[in-house]
Structure formats: C-alpha cells, structure tokens
Amino acid sequence: GAVVSQHPSWVICKSGTSVKIECRSLDFQATTMFWYRQFPKQSLMLMATSNEGSKATYEQGVEKDKFLINHASLTLSTLTVTSAHPEDSSFYICSAIGLAGPYEQYFGPGTRLTVT
Amino acid sequence: DQQVKQNSPSLSVQEGRISILNCDYTNSMFDYFLWYKKYPAEGPTFLISISSIKDKNEDGRFTVFLNKSAKHLSLHIVPSQPGDSAVYFCAASRIQGAQKLVFGQGTRLTINP
Numbered sequence: 001g002a003v004v005s006q007h008p009s010w011v012i013c014k015s016g017t018s019v020k021i022e023c024r025s026l027d028f029q030a031t032t033m034f035w036y037r038q039f040p041k042q043s044l045m046l047m048a049t050s051n052e053g054s055k056a057t058y059e060q061g062v063e064k065d066k067f068l069i070n071h072a073s074l075t076l077s078t079l080t081v082t083s084a085h086p087e088d089s090s091f092y093i094c095s096a097i098g099l100a101g102p103y104e105q106y107f108g109p110g111t112r113l114t115v116t
Numbered sequence: 117d118q119q120v121k122q123n124s125p126s127l128s129v130q131e132g133r134i135s136i137l138n139c140d141y142t143n144s145m146f147d148y149f150l151w152y153k154k155y156p157a158e159g160p161t162f163l164i165s166i167s168s169i170k171d172k173n174e175d176g177r178f179t180v181f182l183n184k185s186a187k188h189l190s191l192h193i194v195p196s197q198p199g200d201s202a203v204y205f206c207a208a209s210r211i212q213g214a215q216k217l218v219f220g221q222g223t224r225l226t227i228n229p
Contacts, residue, residue: 002162003161016185034216035215042221043205043219043221044160044205044219045219045224046216046218049216058130090155093159093160095159103174104150104162104165105150105162105217106159106162107152107159107161108159109158109159110157110158110159113167114155
C-alpha cells in the first residue's frame, strides 16, 4: 500500500515551453501533497504544499507564477513549470499524506526535467 | 539556516556489521522525526519514524534513537546488508502528518561485502 506515482519519469523540453508533471496516490486518498526539488548531491527542498480543493502554499523564494500547482482531486496533483529555463532543470519529487493514513509522507519516484 | 544536519556525507561499513547514521537538529519545535532511504533517480522510501515522546523505535533491522536534550537522533541498521547501500535522509516536522518536512543533506551509506 501507500503507492505514489509520477508521470513522466523524465522529460526534456526547450527553453520557454511549459511542462506538466502529474503526481497520483494510487491506493489511498491524499488530503495533502507536497512538491520538492532536488539538485545533484543536495537535499530535498520543499517547494509547496497543496491541499485538495484549495490554493497551494509556496515556500519562500519559490515563484508561484512559474510553478503552478493544482490539486483537483484527492488522488491527483499537478505541477506545471511555465516558461522553463535551463536553471529549472532538476529532479522534482512529490509526496502525499493520506486522509485516513498513512500519516508519513510517501514519495513518488520523481521526474527528471532537463531544459535545453 | 540548516535546521536538520547530517554531518557525515558518506559512511562505509562492512557487511554484517552495524551501520550508525547520525542527525542533529536545531529547532526545538520539531517533535516528529523520520528516516528515508533513497536510490539515485528515485523518490525517497520511508523507513522508520519516532515521535518526541519516545527515545527509541525499532522495526526489524532498523532502530531509531532520539536524544531530545542533545537534539540528536541516530539510525542503527544491524546487520548491514549490501542492499542497504543508498543515501539516507533524516527529516523532521513539528507534528506528525500534514506538516512540512525539513530534510538533512543525506548520508551515502556503502556496505562492503
């Protein structure tokens, strides 16, 4: 149980284009989903917290107009990187917490974004 | 300000021996702590957690110890196995559940046969 999936697992896009990443909780309903990014050999940095049906809460320094987060259902959250630039290239990971457990954050496998 | 610190970027242990990974935190408001294991290009996998009302939690080969006065926790893996080779992150939050996690920098554990 407690499986979180992400799609796509990797994506290459050109500068100036937008990319959407999906995060799904497969076997539980997620009231809260989190989006992280990880640069090589660094820790996971929280970007934003999203609750189903409400606006995401962004961490300081994260541009909400650039990283659009939508949490339309209890099993799906999306992160759209708008007008992507090479510095947005990173590993993006989502996690989810269940409505009725699991109460630990369970992570998706991550999405490798490369902007050329 | 690094609120959760893992001061050892890497650790090498002989198979069958005990692996001890350490983590320190500075924020006294943290009261729930977790350890995650991560392979390259994959998401972290939850291993074990502990709340501040306990000083030890055990699950199979994994034991987490918490010393609140020292703001220190450790993960013990015994016996260590080659499949344990990965990066281990400790994380902390203010309450269990929906609060955000603050991660340490990670420690790369290598188990040598």
